[in-house]
Amino acid sequence: MENLLLLHGALGSAAMLEPLKLALQDDFRVHTLGFSGHGGQPLPQEPFTMQQFVQDILLFLEEQQLERTHIFGYSMGGYAALSLAVQHPQRISSIYTLATKYAWTAEAAEKETKLLNPDKVEEKVPAFAETLAQRHTPQDWKQIMRHTASMMRQLGQNPLLTTETLPQLQLPVQVAVGDRDNMVTVEETLWAYRLLPNARLQVLPGTRHPLETLPVQQLSQHIRQFIGQTTVKPTVTV
Incomplete structure (x- = not known):
């Protein structure tokens, strides 16, 4: 069997x-993998950075060999x-x-x-605030939200994925987005797809941003199909 690593989103958990x-x-x-500070993982004193999350993945790959x-x-x-x-293309198959x-x-x-003001979230969306509190205990979900906002501002000033870096990626990539996603547009997903040399674009109908919008069985089939198409099977000759 081949390895498959699943990575959660901002404010999420493994x-x-x-x-x-x-x-x-x-x-x-x-x-x-749970990123630093998420899902009960130790919360750094400094705000999150995308490079820190990259290091989280690298460390996990080393620990799991x-x-x-x-x-x-x-x-x-x-x-x-x-x-x-x-940074490390040799570690990733797709x-x-x-x-x-x-x-x-x-x-x-x-x-x-x-949208990442913890006091306003607590006031206007108390159910979501309680979900975050439970998800990240014993860490302070408000601090996690502030750290996340800081990371986003940093990405706004110095993005890691650009018109220069994306074309360097030769590995197979499938970029999927829901047609009703109110946080990520089809247009910006198309921007990345066009820059990636070996990419496939997938627009999912009737799908919003939250992960639970897409049924698990449907998503798992999409992943299975993509990886199956990128994995070269050995040819058997008689």
Whole structure:
């Protein structure tokens, strides 16, 4: 079996990917990773950086002795996977991203971070605040949200995936986005697809940004099919 690493999105956790892991475990050696500060992982004193998440993946690969793996990255997890691929392409067989925001600018970061005010979230969306509190215990979900906003602003100023770096990636990549995603547009996904030399574009009908929008069995089949198409089977001659 080949290795498959599942990466969660911003404010998410590895536990959120357990249903997908179960759906894929008969076909791959499936691993999940919790980024620094997420899902109860130790929370750094300094704000998050995308490079820190890249290092999280590298450390995990070393700890699990995974020389090479396929990666599924949801939202921020997809950005981290491709950022890793720019720096260490030999460690990755293929990448499937879902709902990943590629086009970061100062304006885009400002728009996204307006939604990441923990006091307003607690006041206006208390159920979501409670979900975050439970997801990240014993860490402070408010600090995690502030760290995430800081990382987004940093990406707005210095994105890792650009018109210069994306064309360097020769590995197979599938970029998927929902046609009703209110955080990631089809147009910016198309921008990344056109820059990636070996990419496939997938627009999922009736799909919004949250991971749970897409049924697990359907998503697992998309991943299975993509990896199957990128894996070269040995030719048997008689």
